[in-house]
Amino acid sequence: MSKSNMFKLSAIGAAAALALSAGPVAAEEVTNVGTPVTEKAIADWDISVYFDGENLPEGSGTLMQGEEIYLAQCAMCHGEFGEGAKGYPKMLGAPKEEFIEAAKSGEDTVGIRGINNFWGHAPTLYDYIRRAMPFFAPASLSDDQSYAVTGYVLYLAEVIGWTDEPIDAEFIKNVEMPMEEQYYTDPRPDVDNDRCMKNCYAGKEIEVKGKAVIGDVSVGEVEKAKRD
Amino acid sequence: MSDKFNDTQSPRVTAAEEKVASEGRRKFLRKGAALTGGAVLAGSAGAQAKDKITDPIEPPRVKQLGRGVVSVPYGKPSKYESHVLRRNVEWLTADTIASISFTPFQDLEGIITPNGLHFERYHSGAVDIDPKDHRMAVHGMVEKPMVFTVEDLKRMPQTSKIHFMECPANGAMEWRGVQMDSMQFTHGMLSCSEWTGVKLTTLMEYLGVSPDATWFYAEGMDGSALQRSIPLPGAKDQFGKPVPDADEIYKDIIVAYAQNGEALRPEQGYPLRLVVPGTEANLSIKYLRRIKFTDKPLVTYQETRHYTDAMPDGRIRQFTLINEANSVVTYPCPDKRLKEKGFHEIRGIAWSGRGKVKRVDVSVDGGRNWHEAELQEPVLSKCLTRFRLPWEWNGEEALVMSRVQDETGYVQPTLQQLKAKRGTNSIYHKNAIQVWKVEKNGEVKNVQVKYV
Numbered sequence: 250m251s252k253s254n255m256f257k258l259s260a261i262g263a264a265a266a267l268a269l270s271a272g273p274v275a276a277e278e279v280t281n282v283g284t285p286v287t288e289k290a291i292a293d294w295d296i297s298v299y300f301d302g303e304n305l306p307e308g309s310g311t312l313m314q315g316e317e318i319y320l321a322q323c324a325m326c327h328g329e330f331g332e333g334a335k336g337y338p339k340m341l342g343a344p345k346e347e348f349i350e351a352a353k354s355g356e357d358t359v360g361i362r363g364i365n366n367f368w369g370h371a372p373t374l375y376d377y378i379r380r381a382m383p384f385f386a387p388a389s390l391s392d393d394q395s396y397a398v399t400g401y402v403l404y405l406a407e408v409i410g411w412t413d414e415p416i417d418a419e420f421i422k423n424v425e426m427p428m429e430e431q432y433y434t435d436p437r438p439d440v441d442n443d444r445c446m447k448n449c450y451a452g453k454e455i456e457v458k459g460k461a462v463i464g465d466v467s468v469g470e471v472e473k474a475k476r477d
Numbered sequence: 478m479s480d481k482f483n484d485t486q487s488p489r490v491t492a493a494e495e496k497v498a499s500e501g502r503r504k505f506l507r508k509g510a511a512l513t514g515g516a517v518l519a520g521s522a523g524a525q526a527k528d529k530i531t532d533p534i535e536p537p538r539v540k541q542l543g544r545g546v547v548s549v550p551y552g553k554p555s556k557y558e559s560h561v562l563r564r565n566v567e568w569l570t571a572d573t574i575a576s577i578s579f580t581p582f583q584d585l586e587g588i589i590t591p592n593g594l595h596f597e598r599y600h601s602g603a604v605d606i607d608p609k610d611h612r613m614a615v616h617g618m619v620e621k622p623m624v625f626t627v628e629d630l631k632r633m634p635q636t637s638k639i640h641f642m643e644c645p646a647n648g649a650m651e652w653r654g655v656q657m658d659s660m661q662f663t664h665g666m667l668s669c670s671e672w673t674g675v676k677l678t679t680l681m682e683y684l685g686v687s688p689d690a691t692w693f694y695a696e697g698m699d700g701s702a703l704q705r706s707i708p709l710p711g712a713k714d715q716f717g718k719p720v721p722d723a724d725e726i727y728k729d730i731i732v733a734y735a736q737n738g739e740a741l742r743p744e745q746g747y748p749l750r751l752v753v754p755g756t757e758a759n760l761s762i763k764y765l766r767r768i769k770f771t772d773k774p775l776v777t778y779q780e781t782r783h784y785t786d787a788m789p790d791g792r793i794r795q796f797t798l799i800n801e802a803n804s805v806v807t808y809p810c811p812d813k814r815l816k817e818k819g820f821h822e823i824r825g826i827a828w829s830g831r832g833k834v835k836r837v838d839v840s841v842d843g844g845r846n847w848h849e850a851e852l853q854e855p856v857l858s859k860c861l862t863r864f865r866l867p868w869e870w871n872g873e874e875a876l877v878m879s880r881v882q883d884e885t886g887y888v889q890p891t892l893q894q895l896k897a898k899r900g901t902n903s904i905y906h907k908n909a910i911q912v913w914k915v916e917k918n919g920e921v922k923n924v925q926v927k928y929v
Contacts, residue, residue, distance in 0.1 A: 279683045282632050283623040291614045291624070294767055297694060297704055300715050300776035326571075336571030338782075349791030357653070358787055358902045367793070369781040370715070377778040380702040384575070387601055387700040428793065432785070434714045435721055435797040437906075439898045442888040444880075446838065446847045449928075455843040455876065456927040457914060461658030461811070 298376035302422035305372055309417035310397025312404055318394055319401050322383040331363070331405035337384075339363040340405045345427040364406035369432050371408070371424035375399040396421070560584070563594055566662060569650075574602040575701075577644060579665025582805075582826065583812035588639065588853075588861040590668035592737050597744045598644055598666070598758065601700025606764055608748035613732075617693070617769035620685030627734055627748045630675050633683070636731060637673040638754070640859050641828045643800050645757035645784065645905040651892070651925075652901040658923050660810035663911060669828075669861040672752045674733035680768075690770040691723075694777075695751045698766035705760045706774035707753060708796070715776050720796050729754040729859065732765065755830030755859040756798045757905070759784050789900030802829035802889050803908035804837055804864070804881035815919035818872045823850070826861045829883035834862040836882050841868065843876035843912065844891075844929050850879070875915040876926060891929045 288295075298304045320329065327333060331340030342348060342363020351358050368374060379395035381387045390398060400416030403409045403424060414420060554561065563578040570576040580596040597603070608627040616622035644666035650656045657663050691711040696704040707730070708723035731752040734741060741747040746763025753760040759779055774780065776795075786794040804827035809815050823841070827834045833856050838847035853863035864879065881889045892909035914924040 279633060279679070282683070283625040283629045286614065286616070286622050286624050288616060288622060291616060291622070291767075294614055295616075295769070296702070297696065297769070297775055297777070299771075299773060301773075352787060352789055352791040352900070352902060355789065355900060359904065362782075362787075367782055367785075367787075369795075370776055373775065373777050373781060376775075377782075380704075381601065381700065381778075384601070388702065431792045432781070432795045433716075433792055434718050434795055435799075436794070437721075437797065437799070437801065438887055440890040440894045442880075442890045442894055444838070444847075444882055444888050448845060449847070450845050453928070455845065457876075457924050458927055459655040459925045460914070461655045461923040 296376070296380055298372045300370035300373055302372040302418060305375060305418035305421060306392045307418070308392040308396055309415035309420075310393045310395070310400060311413065311415060312397070312400050312411060313413075314394070315397035315399070315401025315404075315416070318390070318398050319405075322386075323398065323402075326384060331402070340402050341407060342366040344407075345431075348428075349431075364402060365408050365427055367428065369426055369429050371399070371403065371421050371426055374402065375421050378402070558584075561594065563597065564661060564665075566657075575600050577646070577666060579661045580668050581661045581812075582665055582667070582807050583660045583810050585807075588669050588826070588863055589737060590670055592670070592739065592742050592745070595642070595668040595670065595736075595742065595745055596644070596666050599699075599701075599744075600703050603744050604699045604764060605743055606698065606748055611698075611748055611766075613749055613765055613767065615680060615684055615768045615770075617771050618687040618690040619770055620687075621683075623684060630732060630734060630749070633675040634679050635673060636676050636679075637671055637735075638729070638731065639669065639671045639857055640729070640752060640754040641667060641669040641800075641861050642752070642758045642761060643667040643803075643828070643830075645759070645797070645800060647803075648907040648909070648911075649904045651909075651923075652896070652903070652907060655923050655925050658811045660805065660807060660812050660913075663923060664805045666758075667828075667861075670736045671738065672731050672733040673735035673738075674731045674749075674752070677727060677730035677732060677751075680732065681770075686770050689772055691772050692774050693727075693768055693770045694775050695760075695762040695765060696767040696769075697746070697762045697764040699764045703759075703762055703779065704775060704777050705762060705779055706771075706777065707760055708774075708798075709770075712774070714796060715774060720774075722799055726753060726756060726798065732768075755800065755832075757784060757800055760798065784905065786899065786903035786905050788903065794903070797906055800828075800830035801906065801908050802831065802834070802881045802883040802887050803827070804834075804879040804889055805911045806839070806877050806879050806913060809877060809915055809921045810913055811921045811923050814921050815870055815915060817919070818870055821868050821870050823866045823868045823877060823879075825850075825864050825879045827864055827879065827881035828859070828861050829881065829885075829887070830859060831887065832858045832884040833860075834864075834881055835884045835886075837862075837864040838880045838882075839864070839866045840878050840880070841875045843926050844878060844910070847880065870915070872917060874917055876912055876924070877915060877921075878910050878912045878929065880910050892925060893929065 326337035327340050333339035340363055342365055343361040345366050348366040375395060378399050396416045561581050561584040565578045578597045580590055580594050611627055612624045614624045647666035648663055691709050692706050694704050694706045696702060708720040709727050710724045712720040712723040714720055733750050733752045734748060736745055741750060749765040750763045751761050751765055786797055804825060806823055806825040808824040823839055827837045837850045839850045840847045848866060850864035850866040856862050889910055895909050910929055912924050912926045912929055914922045
């Protein structure tokens, strides 16, 4: 291992110093722990797809195939038309403009989220469906089936129109997600509270605005319900 | 209403102490005041004298033999502590498999969360993995891709650190108004443990991570195969913008196999999990099977659909990784009412994902006046810190709250301040000051208060 190629770490020095102080048999570096592998040996492990579509597999499916799988394995939770069910997420949320308008007016937007207004990149939708869906049988869809279902979900979410084209890596990479440009990385800290210690409201009245109203979630009530 | 919450129920601090405190010697003197506690405000409160017992009392004594050794080979809490449990809120999630439970902080002391009470968060349920068969691969932009057994990792140089683990949805039910009349449910997506394992930087050096690697991602082997991208120095997002805290987060990361002295619990990712101190717990991938060093993020499901924060301008924040400074009073709280007037110690916990807790202030008058609490050593980075303030409760209504400042100078915000910036749809990272209202009968209610 060439030292110059290694990640620069301040911790290296400290670790080495500790090892040296351990006694006359001190080791200077870790050797012979673990088993070397080639990337080829673990290729089947590497199912992660990047936002830009890197590592999307070969294969394809059609919306027709996707519809069949979706109705059999997905619709009971996500709704026949992607409207969600039983507390599971919608595929089709409010249209982007409506979603943004609701956000600006302060309305609750949690219940109107869907693939069309809360997902930045189509390739990671493929990744998620292939690795974790359907919920009760994760990783049971083949690569081709995953393409079919991803395409159908994008169709239900009104991100794409109906097409008879094969849904494959090229297709998924070229899907434009409505909200992609709405994402931005953490700007925090975004608030700046004072450490006021005395007379912080300058004589203004304190007002209790709300008390917890959902009594049945208090621990006492939970325990009482169990006893009854 | 206003007068009720004047600072009539002063914590046990004297005028003289307050004066000196302002000269910067407060902490030293507070210890003195606590020790000589009787001298402060003694007898001034409304605590009635109790009837003196004059009839002989049976001495505490067990007149029979107890259980023998190893009658309980793995010890359990006393049967009288059977109420100290993780709990869930059924309506929060569609099922219990992709769900969360809450740690009962109202019943805990110190900073270590017992392993059986560590909150649970599953995306596809807890699984049992035989460590004999388990392998973890580390690959990507490294000189030597490798697979490790758990035994292999136990041979590597070891570290143990105490860090909090907090779901960023802790408190999420309270953005729009008060919901949960329970400290367990307002703040229980939180735990703190001693984590033992291998520092990520040790593995990075051993495998020869390329200096061009600016991210890595970690992946679990449970049904959800949960994966998260974690920034390294130089990390840029998918738009080419720098990711904050990338120079700091990775330094403390542990590939952990033990928790509070014993192997990880299945609920916590046995046999291996990532621990990413100070950050939203979703990054601390359980059932860890793979780490890949890369030069870009995945922007996976957990980084676009969840664990992203909807803002009032219609935009969505991503990679909001750090859990900023937070604190809460654990006694009194809705789950632990006051039973009688007189002396009580206001107790609570404070923590920050950006380092150590510097100080905690407590108010009993709704935030009009504050008093610096005493911190319990050790005060560790990215770790729960206990605080306490002696208090004489006179039986009147009180609004009890705490406010932490961390070593960066950041002061825990009010909910009003957070809402002014973020609206009420962001779900995650609500680290606002929590107000408890003590009623005259000693009941404690979760309330929200104007200005707070």
